[in-house]
Amino acid sequence: MKSSFSLSSLLACALWTAATANSSAESPYRGLWVGDVALGKVNEVTVPLDAQNVPRAPDPNTPTPTFDAANFRVIVHVDAMGRASLLKQVAILARKADLQKTESDMALVTDERLYGSFPAQAASRISSVVFDFGDAKATAAVDQIVERAAAAAVTAAASPGATKATVKAAAQSSAQAVIAQADATERFSSFLQANLDATKVRAIANGGSTSAARTAANALKNGSFYQDTRGIEMIDAIEASLAALPASATQQQREQAALNTAAAFAETDQGYDRFLASELVGDAIAAAAEKAASTAEGIAFKPITAFQTADSGAAVAAVSTAHALITGDEIAVQGAAISAYNGLRKITRLDNNTFKIATPFVAGGSIAGFAPSNNIAPLRVTSPGHGLSDGARITVRGSLAAYNGSHLVTVVDANTFTIPVAFASDPLDRGFWSVKSGDIMGFESAPGGVSGVKITSPNHGLDNGQVIEIQGAGQASYNGLKTITRIDANSFTIPVAFGGDPAIKGSWDIPEEITAFAPPASVPTRISFTNHRLSTGDRILISGSGKPEYNGEQVVTVIDANTFSIPIPWDAATGDPATKGTWAPGAGGQWRKTAAIRAALDQVAKVSEARTKALNVKLTSYSDTRAPDAMELLLSSIVTEAAMSDSPLASEIASLAEKAGRDALSDSVVRYSRPTAVPSTDYTTFVRSTTFSGAVATAAEAVATAVLKEKADLLATPASMKDKGREAAINALSSVYAAASRSLLTELPMTGDFGNTLATEIVLPANHPTNPFRHRRHPDHTTGFDIRRLVNLSFQPVDGQLLSRTGYGVDRISGTYAEEIFGLHKPLGPSKNVGLKVAGTFQLHRISLIDTLNGR
Numbered sequence: 144m145k146s147s148f149s150l151s152s153l154l155a156c157a158l159w160t161a162a163t164a165n166s167s168a169e170s171p172y173r174g175l176w177v178g179d180v181a182l183g184k185v186n187e188v189t190v191p192l193d194a195q196n197v198p199r200a201p202d203p204n205t206p207t208p209t210f211d212a213a214n215f216r217v218i219v220h221v222d223a224m225g226r227a228s229l230l231k232q233v234a235i236l237a238r239k240a241d242l243q244k245t246e247s248d249m250a251l252v253t254d255e256r257l258y259g260s261f262p263a264q265a266a267s268r269i270s271s272v273v274f275d276f277g278d279a280k281a282t283a284a285v286d287q288i289v290e291r292a293a294a295a296a297v298t299a300a301a302s303p304g305a306t307k308a309t310v311k312a313a314a315q316s317s318a319q320a321v322i323a324q325a326d327a328t329e330r331f332s333s334f335l336q337a338n339l340d341a342t343k344v345r346a347i348a349n350g351g352s353t354s355a356a357r358t359a360a361n362a363l364k365n366g367s368f369y370q371d372t373r374g375i376e377m378i379d380a381i382e383a384s385l386a387a388l389p390a391s392a393t394q395q396q397r398e399q400a401a402l403n404t405a406a407a408f409a410e411t412d413q414g415y416d417r418f419l420a421s422e423l424v425g426d427a428i429a430a431a432a433e434k435a436a437s438t439a440e441g442i443a444f445k446p447i448t449a450f451q452t453a454d455s456g457a458a459v460a461a462v463s464t465a466h467a468l469i470t471g472d473e474i475a476v477q478g479a480a481i482s483a484y485n486g487l488r489k490i491t492r493l494d495n496n497t498f499k500i501a502t503p504f505v506a507g508g509s510i511a512g513f514a515p516s517n518n519i520a521p522l523r524v525t526s527p528g529h530g531l532s533d534g535a536r537i538t539v540r541g542s543l544a545a546y547n548g549s550h551l552v553t554v555v556d557a558n559t560f561t562i563p564v565a566f567a568s569d570p571l572d573r574g575f576w577s578v579k580s581g582d583i584m585g586f587e588s589a590p591g592g593v594s595g596v597k598i599t600s601p602n603h604g605l606d607n608g609q610v611i612e613i614q615g616a617g618q619a620s621y622n623g624l625k626t627i628t629r630i631d632a633n634s635f636t637i638p639v640a641f642g643g644d645p646a647i648k649g650s651w652d653i654p655e656e657i658t659a660f661a662p663p664a665s666v667p668t669r670i671s672f673t674n675h676r677l678s679t680g681d682r683i684l685i686s687g688s689g690k691p692e693y694n695g696e697q698v699v700t701v702i703d704a705n706t707f708s709i710p711i712p713w714d715a716a717t718g719d720p721a722t723k724g725t726w727a728p729g730a731g732g733q734w735r736k737t738a739a740i741r742a743a744l745d746q747v748a749k750v751s752e753a754r755t756k757a758l759n760v761k762l763t764s765y766s767d768t769r770a771p772d773a774m775e776l777l778l779s780s781i782v783t784e785a786a787m788s789d790s791p792l793a794s795e796i797a798s799l800a801e802k803a804g805r806d807a808l809s810d811s812v813v814r815y816s817r818p819t820a821v822p823s824t825d826y827t828t829f830v831r832s833t834t835f836s837g838a839v840a841t842a843a844e845a846v847a848t849a850v851l852k853e854k855a856d857l858l859a860t861p862a863s864m865k866d867k868g869r870e871a872a873i874n875a876l877s878s879v880y881a882a883a884s885r886s887l888l889t890e891l892p893m894t895g896d897f898g899n900t901l902a903t904e905i906v907l908p909a910n911h912p913t914n915p916f917r918h919r920r921h922p923d924h925t926t927g928f929d930i931r932r933l934v935n936l937s938f939q940p941v942d943g944q945l946l947s948r949t950g951y952g953v954d955r956i957s958g959t960y961a962e963e964i965f966g967l968h969k970p971l972g973p974s975k976n977v978g979l980k981v982a983g984t985f986q987l988h989r990i991s992l993i994d995t996l997n998g999r
Contacts, residue, residue, distance in 0.1 A: 169809050170225035172897045172956075173994040175218070175233065175251055177269055178987035180960045182213040184585075186971065186980040194592075203971035205644065206961075206982040208585065208599070215273040217960075217985060219897070219936075220251065220890065223416070223814040223994040227897045228890035229905075229934070232270035235991070238422040238999070240264045247425040247805065251993050253889035260999055275913050278826045278886035279906035280369060284325040284835065285876060285883050287368045288842050292318040293868035296846040297861050300854050307847050314868075315843035322839065324367040325830040327822045328411065334363050334374050335409055341402060341765050348385060348401035349394060353378050373818040377408040380816040399768060406767035407815035411822075413995070415769050418760045419812060420998030424777070427753035428804035431744050431778055435785035436797035438743040439735075444477065444789065447732035450484060451497075452504040459484060459504045460497050463734065468498050473737045475786030480682035480729030481505045487737060487783050505676045507683065507727035513693075513719040516669035516700075516708035517662040521553065521561035522546065525659035526576065531560055535578060538652065540614075542574030543567055546660070566662035573657040575612075579604060580652035582939055583613070584959075584984070586621065588641040595628075595636040596621065600651065601984070605635055612654045613637075617645025624654075667700070667708040668693070668718060672726070677707055682729035685709075689720030696729050737786045744778055773812045780807035819894070825886035838879045845875035877910070884910040890996060898938050898956070905932040907966075915967075930966035933978075936985060937961070954989040 184206035192198055201207050218230040234252045240262035252258065295317035299310045338356040347353055360374030384404040388397060407415065418424065445463055453460040468474070470492045476485050483502055491499040535552045550562035581600040589595040605611065607629050613622050625637040679701045685693050697709040744750050757770035784803035788796045829835055849871035853864045893903040907914055907930040916928055938958040963978040971977040
């Protein structure tokens with residue numbers, strides 16, 4: 144059975160930090176999303192003739208519709224904190240070749256170099272040939288050497304008496320600084336030691352200033368082409384985690400919250416997240432659940448005959464004859480009528496027959512009054528002649544926020560139906576409902592010389608003469624009620640003068656009027672009692688009421704702190720009798736000790752192994768407790784479920800306990816903020832290689848020769864000298880650029896929020912092996928051009944909901960796709976700053992809830 148429980152103070156700090164900067168609840172969008180993009184617009188089109196046969200070039204900033212669509216696959220992964228990454232490929236591998244029961248038995252692997260650590264198996268691999276990228280920072284490091292060498296060479300060449308030796312020395316000296324600056328991992332490590340070590344983090348937790356560390360963090364960002372923002376993000380995260388703590392947090396708890404947050408930024412391998420996603424943790428949960436169940440099965444419950452007030456109502460005294468407990472024992476209380484009493488509790492012994500738990504006593508008392516409890520579902524909607532049938536889906540808009548959105552209908556009669564929403568009120572502005580609606584993809588002049596506006600709305604399902612209402616279009620004249628003329632399945636016209644294709648397209652529906660809202664025909668009875676302290680599901684005993692049906696045991700539903708309801712239908716004539724009566728908590732309850740269950744888990748090999756691994760994952764430099772805290776939280780959830788279960792079957796207890804552990808892993812274990820970007824392993828290896836360090840001398844030699852040669856030309860300028868120097872250095876460093884371009888990046892971080900807007904920049908260096916301009920068998924095509932792609936995904940709700948179901952366990956989300964590409968052709972626009980723009984729609988399906996990549 145599922146019950147509330149309290150955790151030890153060891154975990155309190157970890158749970159408190161589960162707000163603002165850190166979160167204990169996983170993102171609702173976590174997992175692997177795979178889908179398709181359909182491009183239907185581009186800004187590189189033929190120049191058309193207008194009505195007067197005058198060529199009118201389209202605006203290069205506005206993609207225009209194409210004759211047909213181009214389709215390609217897109218893969219996005221969202222981690223537990225909601226951070227999205229664009230993937231070019233992912234393999235779905237089983238951790239054990241013969242075990243593929245649940246998602247916890249599987250792993251998502253984007254780094255092909257990790258395949259060998261998994262057992263041999265027939266696996267699935269999903270890829271997208273359209274998206275390819277390496278670590279562009281490696282190429283940028285070589286670019287920086289070239290840029291510095293060329294600039295310094297031009298300055299040195301302008302000096303009187305400049306020689307090749309002096310120019311080369313100046314170029315080499317300037318470029319040499321890039322070598323140390325490029326090692327972002329080493330620079331960040333030095334920053335941490337000097338500005339945010341454990342001592343300084345503790346000082347911040349105790350009210351110390353972050354100004355000095357922030358100054359150093361800005362210097363870290365601005366002092367290198369790498370633009371490392373980790374220091375700034377780390378300070379922001381520490382401050383946010385401290386702000387999220389309650390005022391009652393102790394000094395130790397504040398310090399640990401700050402240290403754990405700092406550790407999440409200091410680690411470079413996502414060790415904590417990969418530990419949580421590991422096969423070992425999954426095995427430990429399963430083994431612990433089985434052991435906890437078998438142990439709990441042999442521990443009998445002992446009865447609690449009564450609960451009494453203690454400490455003036457601040458605590459509860461439980462009566463249990465000859466309980467044999469001592470102060471400090473942990474017990475599992477189960478079956479109490481007041482659910483707040485249930486759970487794991489540390490007790491204080493009062494005498495041989497009573498003990499105390501630190502939970503406020505619920506006393507009961509005289510009932511103040513009875514009334515109808517209207518605020519329940521389903522909501523009755525009156526709309527004369529609605530024509531709906533059971534199971535129809537409608538969208539309500541323009542009403543109360545709680546009523547708006549997509550709902551399934553249950554028909555009451557020809558004029559009334561219900562939707563599964565609780566009644567709040569019957570507002571003056573009731574709004575409208577619609578069964579048909581759609582997003583507008585674009586506006587253009589009606590074809591064939593017909594006046595009006597053509598609207599593109601894929602699969603609109605409309606017929607000639609239907610009246611729709613357009614809302615939210617950027618051109619005001621398009622909004623409102625309009626009669627449509629169908630063109631085809633994806634477009635129609637409205638009789639309005641064309642006023643352009645606004646950036647904000649809006650949507651349409653067929654509105655139907657709502658004339659009234661009402662609660663269900665039969666509602667439960669509401670009871671008034673100030674500060675009742677009850678929870679939904681609690682059992683109470685009503686006695687002495689003038690309405691006999693109220694007397695006896697009732698299960699309550701809490702409305703607010705001063706009212707609750709009981710499942711007796713309200714009768715307006717007899718519902719509020721003159722004699723109200725009283726209520727008191729119901730009887731019952733039992734307990735058993737948990738010490739033996741906890742001790743049994745200490746003997747489980749997988750648990751011991753996971754605890755040891757948790758200690759190895761922690762960053763000792765920050766007294767990091769993230770992984771150990773997570774393990775103890777998982778084990779506590781397993782102990783709680785096993786100890787609270789009254790099932791006589793160990794197999795059933797084990798199943799429930801394992802589910803509790805896995806639920807805790809998803810919903811309760813704290814997830815920490817991480818930096819938006821960390822140097823990849825390939826990047827760090829490259830900038831520490833002799834290939835990279837040797838590039839300085841090579842570049843300096845090439846630059847000095849080219850700059851002095853250009854200087855001898857009477858028409859030479861500093862700009863032309865620099866261009867010649869850069870060109871010579873790039874040619875001389877072709878092998879270095881090739882090595883840089885091979886730096887692997889398996890996932891590309893995206894900015895923004897999944898479900899709202901995501902964006903990323905894809906850079907494909909000129910020397911990248913898959914650059915489209917490169918042809919190995921053509922002597923003139925050994926080097927391409929740098930290609931830069933700016934990708935944007937804007938999510939849109941469907942039928943009033945962001946997520947929709949396409950099948951059992953499969954979620955779908957859709958929106959608009961836009962991309963601007965530089966490097967494929969000459970720039971467009973008057974200022975030559977517009978790339979190739981394409982636009983279309985996308986639809987993603989979630990195929991896995993696994994929230995961590997490359998976890999073994």
